Amino acid sequence: xxxxxxxxxxxxxxxxxxxxxxxxxxxxxxxxxxxxxxxxxxxxxxxxxxxxxxxxxxxxxxxxxxxxxxxxxxxxxxxxxxxxxxxxxxxxxxxxxxxxxxxxxxxxxxxxxxxxxxxxxxxxxxxxxxxxxxxxxxxxxxxxxxxxxxxxxxxxxxxxxxxxxxxxxxxxxxxxxxxxx
Amino acid sequence: xxxxxxxxxxxxxxxxxxxxxxxxxxxxxxxxxxxxxxxxxxxxxxxxxxxxxxxxxxxxxxxxxxxxxxxxxxxxxxxxxxxxxxxxxxxxxxxxxxxxxxxxxxxxxxxxxxxxxxxxxxxxxxxxxxxxxxxx
Numbered sequence: 001x002x003x004x005x006x007x008x009x010x011x012x013x014x015x016x017x018x019x020x021x022x023x024x025x026x027x028x029x030x031x032x033x034x035x036x037x038x039x040x041x042x043x044x045x046x047x048x049x050x051x052x053x054x055x056x057x058x059x060x061x062x063x064x065x066x067x068x069x070x071x072x073x074x075x076x077x078x079x080x081x082x083x084x085x086x087x088x089x090x091x092x093x094x095x096x097x098x099x100x101x102x103x104x105x106x107x108x109x110x111x112x113x114x115x116x117x118x119x120x121x122x123x124x125x126x127x128x129x130x131x132x133x134x135x136x137x138x139x140x141x142x143x144x145x146x147x148x149x150x151x152x153x154x155x156x157x158x159x160x161x162x163x164x165x166x167x168x169x170x171x172x173x174x175x176x177x178x179x180x181x
Numbered sequence: 182x183x184x185x186x187x188x189x190x191x192x193x194x195x196x197x198x199x200x201x202x203x204x205x206x207x208x209x210x211x212x213x214x215x216x217x218x219x220x221x222x223x224x225x226x227x228x229x230x231x232x233x234x235x236x237x238x239x240x241x242x243x244x245x246x247x248x249x250x251x252x253x254x255x256x257x258x259x260x261x262x263x264x265x266x267x268x269x270x271x272x273x274x275x276x277x278x279x280x281x282x283x284x285x286x287x288x289x290x291x292x293x294x295x296x297x298x299x300x301x302x303x304x305x306x307x308x309x310x311x312x313x314x315x316x317x
Contacts, residue, residue, distance in 0.1 A: 078311040085312070149292045157281040161315065164280045164292035168273065168313040171296035172303040 277314035
């Protein structure tokens with residue numbers, strides 16, 4: 001019986017005249033980090049978009065002057081749940097650079113340290129109040145629902161269903177915000 | 182899972198909703214009853230759309246049952262609203278099943294179609310849910 005530790009494998013390969021690339025059927029694992037698969041790329045985009053939406057809610061709920069602030073906190077909490085579930089679906093190797101800074105939502109309230117994602121579509125920034133806030137959130141939710149449906153076409157079924165469910169939730173938020181306007 | 186299977190499941194959910202709104206509407210009045218009638222009409226339209234899609238695929242749409250068992254007794258406006266939310270959850274789940282198929286057009290159809298029942302469920306329940314159609 002031959003037992004080989006991970007450290008001895010390269011020596012054995014070298015002794016047998018094999019390169020590491022000969023021992024595997026596929027890209028050379030020692031040649032560098034492989035490119036992420038399609039689902040990973042789409043999932044990262046979905047996470048970045050959800051982070052931007054959370055950041056917009058954080059901005060307006062932190063201002064404290066928006067109409068229906070209890071409702072907005074509840075919608076923010078649900079976006080926090082979306083973000084957690086999307087992130088749970090993504091497992092990246094340690095040291096991988098993520099698309100955007102970490103945004104957190106705890107207990108349905110905005111984290112004071114939350115930051116807007118650069119290039120986010122939500123356009124967070126500045127303080128707005130009343131109807132203007134609701135209008136901005138309404139537009140952002142509507143765009144998010146539409147983007148979610150566009151995103152699900154080319155991914156695996158389980159991920160497509162997650163995107164569809166989140167998009168449907170966004171659609172319910174659109175209706176809830178319309179009632180506030 | 183074939184396209185016909187998931188569309189038949191959605192049709193079955195729509196038929197159950199049509200039946201259930203007939204029960205719920207009897208216990209609602211005023212704006213609640215008006216909303217129930219509006220939703221009942223929406224489900225009838227959705228049933229016709231699904232029937233046409235199934236026929237186009239060469240299958241026969243499953244006929245509605247004469248009677249559907251209710252998930253709990255309905256005897257007043259509160260339980261009628263709860264039934265309406267329950268029915269909408271079932272329809273939402275059924276359309277989410279359509280999203281699992283490979284066909285892009287059907288997926289998109291399912292994803293868009295589940296938004297209306299999710300909105301109606303939120304209306305009857307009085308609150309939104311984070312993951313319509315999925316187990317939270």
